Amino acid sequence: WGRVIPNLLEAGFLNVCDTELLSIFYSLGGKWHMAVHLSNAAISKSAIEELKKEMAGQFGTDAGQHIDPKEITLHLSPFSVKISGPDSFSAAQCMSFPLNLAGKQFGLLFFKPQKGTRSVEQQRTLVSTVSNILALSLKNAQIRHRLHTLAITDGLTGLYNAKGLNDTLEYEFTRAQRYSQPMALTMIDVDDFNTINDMLGHATGDYVLTEMAACIRRCARRTDTVARYENDEFAILMPETSIEKAAA
Numbered sequence: 001w002g003r004v005i006p007n008l009l010e011a012g013f014l015n016v017c018d019t020e021l022l023s024i025f026y027s028l029g030g031k032w033h034m035a036v037h038l039s040n041a042a043i044s045k046s047a048i049e050e051l052k053k054e055m056a057g058q059f060g061t062d063a064g065q066h067i068d069p070k071e072i073t074l075h076l077s078p079f080s081v082k083i084s085g086p087d088s089f090s091a092a093q094c095m096s097f098p099l100n101l102a103g104k105q106f107g108l109l110f111f112k113p114q115k116g117t118r119s120v121e122q123q124r125t126l127v128s129t130v131s132n133i134l135a136l137s138l139k140n141a142q143i144r145h146r147l148h149t150l151a152i153t154d155g156l157t158g159l160y161n162a163k164g165l166n167d168t169l170e171y172e173f174t175r176a177q178r179y180s181q182p183m184a185l186t187m188i189d190v191d192d193f194n195t196i197n198d199m200l201g202h203a204t205g206d207y208v209l210t211e212m213a214a215c216i217r218r219c220a221r222r223t224d225t226v227a228r229y230e231n232d233e234f235a236i237l238m239p240e241t242s243i244e245k246a247a248a
Contacts, residue, residue, distance in 0.1 A: 001028055001141045004134070005035045005077050013130070017123045018114040021094065025055040025072075026107035026138055029145050032056070032067055035075040039114065042082045048074060051110070054091035059108045062098060097128055099135035106138045154228040156206060157213035165227035165235055172225075172239050184238040184246030188216065193232035 004024055013022070022037040034052055036043075052069040060067045076083075091110070099107035109131045113120055152164030160168065169185070176183040190196075190212055197205040209232065216234055220226050225237040238246055 001026065001033075001138065002075070004137075005037045005075065008130070009037065009077075016126055017111070019111060020114050021110065021112040023051060023055065023094070023110040024099075024107060024134065025059055025109075026099070028138075028141060029149070032072045033075060034072050035077070037077050038081050041080065042084050043076075045083050048076075048083065051091050054094075055108050055110060058096060059105070062108075063105050095124060095127065097131040099131055099138055101132075101135040101139055106135050106142070109134065157210055157228050159213050159217070159234070160225060160227035162227070162229050165225065165229060165237065168225045168227075169237055172237060176239065181240045182242045184241040184243060186236040186238065186246055187229070188234040188236070190232040 004026075005022065008022070013019075019037070020039050024035045026033055026035075034055060036048075036051070049069065052072050052074075056067040056069045056072060059065070094110040094112045097109040097111065098105050099109060109127065111123075111127045113123055152160055152167060154161040172183055175181070190208060193205065193208070196208055209228070212232075212234065213226070213228060216236065217226050220236055221238075223239055227235045227237070229235045
């Protein structure tokens with residue numbers, strides 16, 4: 001779904017619908033996204049903020065959920081579009097289509113036809129059909145993402161597990177090699193953890209692990225990856241960090 005707009009265009013969307021703007025608002029992995037395609041070469045920053053506010057507000061009203069427009073990640077296409085130009089955009093000129101499936105709304109689609117386009121109602125019907133397909137696709141993507149998250153997440157602490165750490169480590173190691181950047185990995189364990197379990201019980205041991213995880217997460221930077229490697233062992237993967245900085 002990170003390429004939802006390019007995929008639509010490759011499937012021939014522009015061959016059947018003359019669009020000035022196509023925008024899809026959706027949630028994936030607990031984060032909100034807004035994918036936008038423009039036929040023009042530029043859009044102003046204020047127009048983007050208006051579109052974010054409008055889509056978040058409408059979806060929030062429909063689904064009974066407050067969404068902060070500042071938390072929305074923008075995906076703008078094509079890459080040649082520049083964030084500049086006059087404020088000629090108005091979200092009120094867009095057609096709105098909810099991404100509904102089985103009585104539940106998963107997202108929102110905005111469509112603005114080109115000026116002077118004929119058969120607007122026919123395009124409305126086509127875009128409505130596309131929105132139904134997108135709703136099913138988005139639900140499947142959310143299910144896949146949830147299953148993937150469960151596979152790489154430690155159930156007790158909510159941190160990455162060993163698989164999640166290894167996947168991230170492979171990616172970050174490749175990136176560090178490509179850009180000749182340092183990378184550090186810190187391993188941490190809980191002293192005398194078996195004694196805690198033996199004397200105070202496994203419930204207390206679990207409490208110690210969750211508190212330890214929360215402490216490490218608070219101390220780590222946003223760019224770091226924190227994981228419970230196994231049992232009482234934790235790891236912090238720190239991109240672009242030297243040995244000296246890692247030790248600090």
